[in-house]
Amino acid sequence: MKGSSQPAEAKTKTQSMSHRLGMFRMPSAQMRGQGLRNQRIHTHLMEMMLNLKQTIEKNLMYLMTRHLQQDLVLEEQRHSQATSEQEALLGRLMYQLVNLLQSGAMGGLGLQPSCPSLDVRCDVRGGQWAQSSRQPDWPVHQLSDLEATFVSQHLSSRGMDISALYHSSFQDYNIYQRDKYHEDKNTMGYINLGLSENKLCLDLMTERLSQSDMNYIEDDLLQYPDWRGQPFLREEVARFLTYYCKVPDQLDPENVVVLNGCSSVFSTLAMVLCDPGEAFLIPAPSYGGFAFSACLYSKVELILVHLDSEVTDANLHPFQLTVDKMEQALLEARLTGKKVRGLILINPQNPLGDVYSRDSLQEYLEFAKKYHLHVIIDEIYMLSVFDEFITFHSVLSMESLPDPNRTHVIWGTSKDFGISGFRFGVLYTHNREVASAVSSFGYLHGISGIAQHKLCRLLQDREWIDKVYLPTYRSRLQIAHGYMTKKLEALGIPFLNRGSGLYIWMNLKMYLDPCTFEEELLLHRRFLDNKLILSRGRTYMCKEPGWFRITFADKPLLLKQAMHRFYQVLSEQKQDLIMKQLENAQRE
Amino acid sequence: MKGSSQPAEAKTKTQSMSHRLGMFRMPSAQMRGQGLRNQRIHTHLMEMMLNLKQTIEKNLMYLMTRHLQQDLVLEEQRHSQATSEQEALLGRLMYQLVNLLQSGAMGGLGLQPSCPSLDVRCDVRGGQWAQSSRQPDWPVHQLSDLEATFVSQHLSSRGMDISALYHSSFQDYNIYQRDKYHEDKNTMGYINLGLSENKLCLDLMTERLSQSDMNYIEDDLLQYPDWRGQPFLREEVARFLTYYCKVPDQLDPENVVVLNGCSSVFSTLAMVLCDPGEAFLIPAPSYGGFAFSACLYSKVELILVHLDSEVTDANLHPFQLTVDKMEQALLEARLTGKKVRGLILINPQNPLGDVYSRDSLQEYLEFAKKYHLHVIIDEIYMLSVFDEFITFHSVLSMESLPDPNRTHVIWGTSKDFGISGFRFGVLYTHNREVASAVSSFGYLHGISGIAQHKLCRLLQDREWIDKVYLPTYRSRLQIAHGYMTKKLEALGIPFLNRGSGLYIWMNLKMYLDPCTFEEELLLHRRFLDNKLILSRGRTYMCKEPGWFRITFADKPLLLKQAMHRFYQVLSEQKQDLIMKQLENAQRE
Structure with missing residues (x-):
């Protein structure tokens, strides 16, 4: 039941578990403030991660094989119970991990920003946690909130699951809602080209x-x-x-x-x-x-x-x-x-x-x-x-x-x-x-x-729709699409050119090394850190890492600002890739 | 789980089954058109009804006792499956019953209107069925719709259950939506004092x-x-x-x-x-x-x-x-x-x-x-x-x-x-x-x-709420409540006088003989036949039959018209009670 044909981050407890563990990472504000790298803690963490991953995989395999042999409905219940227990256990382990990270950070130890498989913000009751993690003065007591999510006294099991899923899925969206870009009032706000929203004809x-x-x-x-x-x-x-x-x-x-x-x-x-x-x-x-x-x-x-x-x-x-x-x-x-x-x-x-x-x-x-x-x-x-x-x-x-x-x-x-x-x-x-x-x-x-x-x-009002709205709308779609595709072409980014919709499906795998979903997520985070929201392929359940969807149905000025941020992030990313390749070459 | 502490008609398959069987009755338009009474068909039907009731009771008892002994969750599933099968079987039996009734009616045979325990309209996918049963020229092919509901090729089990529950619960409501009383445009439409709707301050x-x-x-x-x-x-x-x-x-x-x-x-x-x-x-x-x-x-x-x-x-x-x-x-x-x-x-x-x-x-x-x-x-x-x-x-x-x-x-x-x-x-x-x-x-x-x-x-707008809206609203509530309670007092109907809400909780058990939920439903149907919708106590999960809720938060003219219909129904009902008592006396 939990095979490879499952949508990303939107299905089952077991999935969200493996997900959580695949994305554990320190808040960027803190990371940047700390230059030291402690290889020992890093290695220790990686080991714990690998152990956790193996535990999950083993349990998944066990559940899957048992599942095939037995009655579906009954099995689902045992499955659900088993994953609940697993989740509680993993929750506590993650809490310990965060504590470890935290104590490392408090003690003046840092971790390299590109540390793979480390980002908790996308899961684990992202809402409050994610928000606070964005603040430079992230308080320690937030950790108890994190722990509390795994042992809620007030929510039902499904209530906890749904809440966790919602806050992980809508985390970027909720951040955006609280800090929207506005050409006059908030030029430092988030630009959301991850949402498929048509703002071409609001006038x-x-x-x-x-x-x-x-x-x-x-x-x-x-x-x-x-x-x-x-x-x-x-x-x-x-x-x-x-x-x-x-x-x-x-x-x-x-x-x-x-x-x-x-x-x-x-x-x-x-x-x-x-x-x-x-x-x-x-x-x-x-x-x-x-x-x-x-x-x-x-x-x-x-x-x-x-x-x-x-x-x-x-x-x-x-x-x-x-x-x-x-x-x-x-x-x-x-x-x-x-x-x-x-x-x-x-x-x-x-x-x-x-x-x-x-x-x-x-x-x-x-x-x-x-x-x-x-x-x-x-x-x-x-x-x-x-x-x-x-x-x-x-x-x-x-x-x-x-x-x-x-x-x-x-x-x-x-x-x-x-x-x-x-x-x-x-x-x-x-x-x-x-x-x-x-x-x-x-x-x-x-x-x-x-x-x-x-x-x-x-x-x-057919008259208005046919004579005013649709001609204007389509012509604006064409112009915005033309602007965006030209920018992508200039950057040498492959994309699909299909003549419909409010967005473009583009391939950024040339900016990922290795080309994995972890790296895709890190690039996504990099966009976010630069106040640009895109949607990454994983959330479309795409099996190939590196794809992103970018919405173009917005005003020219906003698109221009967005593409500026876009370009900036990709330049940084490219610099990092070159550095990484050089380091690798030196090591060989 | 299916004990006495269950809400009426809004919980489980088993309940709605027993409900269905408790309320089987011919459409009134047809009944009134046919004066003949065929005692043989009536007796035959009553026997079938009793058999069905016994089957359900037996099964309910079986399920309840098994239930207590075993794991709750697993049992619920078996229970659900068992009731599904029961429901399909009962559906077919009911279909045969309707056919029998139909053939009797088509053949010029009638049944006495007050035949107890006969009303299908409140359940069994009430929507379409109920509507068509209200038309004098009720076509025979409607029956196949009824049968089809029990063997849906397209809906999931829960889809069928929810649809059946909705259409039984909202049947009166949907009828009302299609044929609302209007003081100018539709004076023959339904007046709905069953709905708790505040129409006092629409102006x-x-x-x-x-x-x-x-x-x-x-x-x-x-x-x-x-x-x-x-x-x-x-x-x-x-x-x-x-x-x-x-x-x-x-x-x-x-x-x-x-x-x-x-x-x-x-x-x-x-x-x-x-x-x-x-x-x-x-x-x-x-x-x-x-x-x-x-x-x-x-x-x-x-x-x-x-x-x-x-x-x-x-x-x-x-x-x-x-x-x-x-x-x-x-x-x-x-x-x-x-x-x-x-x-x-x-x-x-x-x-x-x-x-x-x-x-x-x-x-x-x-x-x-x-x-x-x-x-x-x-x-x-x-x-x-x-x-x-x-x-x-x-x-x-x-x-x-x-x-x-x-x-x-x-x-x-x-x-x-x-x-x-x-x-x-x-x-x-x-x-x-x-x-x-x-x-x-x-x-x-x-x-x-x-x-x-x-x-x-x-x-x-506190200014408007405090100085205009609330004083007017409460004064109109008082007036409407005063009008309604006076009418009820004049009829000698007991009611609760609590000074809040849009409705009055009143006791009509003096119009029921015997005082049962079946008779409560029949009285409710009588109101409906006179285009007046009230809500009966059973739908509030009241354990005592005979209670009704009547809304008074409407315009004076509508209330007057409604109380006219109300009075008419109660007079008819009283006449019938007297006749019934006389018949009983003659028999003794």
Whole structure:
């Protein structure tokens, strides 16, 4: 169950454990303040690390082999208990390690900054810990907070797990929220090009949302709603998707469910299509939010279909998705007794930017039908195709879907309209039973009535969307994309040029030596230390280290500032690499 | 686990099964159209019903006794599987029953309307089925939908369970949403006095929300938020609660988490405080939404502390909550191996309207502390106390909380400000660890940025709240409450007069003969048939049949129309009771 086909840092206790141990590192502020290197402590730490890693691997192997032989459900419980105990033990060991580091630091001893496998900030209840670790005057008593996380008197086991996962996954995000770059007010703040946020048309959107039709209030908007979404909004969504997805027949508002964000739609689909421990196939690299959402409530596993960057006879373009690869991953998963219920597709793809051809789509859907797999297809970037030679095909546009009752489309306004703050996500499915089951969760995932009204008015205004918004948006996407790709070309950085989405998938492996996920993380940290947030390939469950996703859908001035920081970090990194290679050469 | 301390219709498969079978009945439109009574079919049906009931009881007993002897977790799984199979079997039997009824009706045969224990509408995927059963030309092919629900090819087991639970719980609500009473446009629509909705000040609220300060838009409101809630809103919430809860020291915005509704707050608290199968104590009668929320995601059990209406030496007023009663329920639950993690309190109470004295509160909290129980206290009606001789005491006002790290307060604007459509719920807890864990779920329970802005402006406007809103609101509450209580007094209906909340808890047992939950449901159905929705005691997990909650926080004209329907139903019911008694007398 815990094989290689697992998403990074977003799945299970055992994983997050090995993760924790793979990223242990001192806060950079302190490291820089201390020049001394103590080889003895370093070696001692490395030994402890290796021992811990071996313990985990042994236990993982034991659990995995036992797992295959026995009843899945019962085993999962023993597994969970065993990993809990392991986690408590490891937590204490880590606490001791931190203490050791701390005492070393207090005693005037330092560790070399590039010490591999040392960074705790990405895990272990990152939130408070990470924050404090960024302060130069990091107080000792923070350590007791760290220890406390492993022996919480107040939280349930799942509460501790979820909290730890959230704070590790959203650590950069939360830092950014508290210290955002602003061109006038906070020029030293964090620039976040790790988040897929469209800030290209905030001017247009603010103007449109300020018009008088938006500020309508009626009693129904203030009262308990239809939990599927207000009928007027579902009707408008059906009309909107019919038009922009080029659907042969008018879509039915009864098949629409509206929730507070696409992640809520995905999470509820996972609840009603899978039982705990069952799985979805997902091509990787892929949006990590699905993995996070799957952990919060549904406890659905993601089985990765690993794609390769290398071009071969079987892989005509980098990271090509083929039915063969999906079939292989499916059959391997089945061999381990895993129940695979569906396939997750993103079109246009995130982070690759691929827009699937009609033929490819057809093949993927036929494959899913053959194996009775649900297809959850996320088309959230459908209006964000800016290369005029590329045509987006929605599955809703297909004359006859191979398996309409198992095809479920997700869309929202966060990306295409750049209003992620509205918290708006749509499910369209021909399967009334699924729509009905998902709507049960509307009670806990509802949207404000006034926001529903505004969204309805926005989607209704075709004139504005077609004549004002979309032409401007796409032209700005082109310009920003052009700026960013030129910069990358100038640096000789390879990247995918796919003409859709808000981001570019680029390869920075030339800056990593050795090319490992540890080094990828260290480079990521280096960006962070320079107040630039990117997202690294590992969080997209990419199997090859060195890939990063960089968002370009922002204002020119901000992009310029960001690329300045970007360039600075890569220069530093290159200097370090040269130094390292020289040292190695001297040693030989 | 399935003992008497279980909430009605909101917990387990086995329960909803017995429920289903207890409420089988033909649609009234058809019944009324057919005057013939066929005693043979009736007897045959009754026999089948009795057999089914015995089967369920036998199985329940078997499961319960096995349960006590064995490991809890493992047993739960077998139990779940067994009940699944039972449910499938029962589903098919019910389908056959419906077919039989249908063929009888089609063949011109009728059944007497008051046939006890016959009503399918409250369960079995109520949504679609219930709707179609309300149409006079109810088509036969609807039956296949019913059958299909028991052998879904597309939903997971939990998906089926949750969908069935939702559609049975929200059936009346969904009917109401599609056919609401309107004084001009739809005078034949449903009047819903079952929902606790405050419609007394929609005029004031609409006016306030239409003012220019509300329609402010800035970039941050349109973008991804702080998942705990936007800082400006959390700060305002802290100030607001400090002021209205009379808190000795200023509350800390870092202890505030803002989600899309109080049910989301409760659901996430249940996730982070309990592991699946663990339990909360809750006095009953109590708001049923907690039971529903607990089933959607957290799978937390509610252990009922049953309160009595009868006044005795130990029960100084009807439904008095005492520490003794809580302690007894706790110890009984522990004897069965149940892990009780917390206590849920609602103050002012729903549906009773009780406002806890400072001393009572202190006792409840001391009790919780003694047993290391978390206390989730829902103060959502805190500003809806309209009797000027009654003072509300928030737990936040207490000089020293017995166990501050285990005391968690829920509040929102749905009731006090009558804007349930905003989907806004607040958690305040001194326990930073709990706040932090709950905020992990903000990703799936966020509120629109523009709604957060409006809520902030609203809470900020103390001048308007204190001088305009609250005086008007409370005076209107008094008037509406006065009108309603006079009507009830005139009818000789006993009720609780507690001076808070939007509803009255009344006793209609004089209209039930025998006084059973089946008869309570039939009376409820009779109200529904007359387009009046009330909520019956069973949905508040009340152990005594005959209690109903009626909301009075609506416009005078609507209340008048509602009470007209109410009176009509009770007159009919009384007529039927007299007829029944006469028939019984003749037989003897």
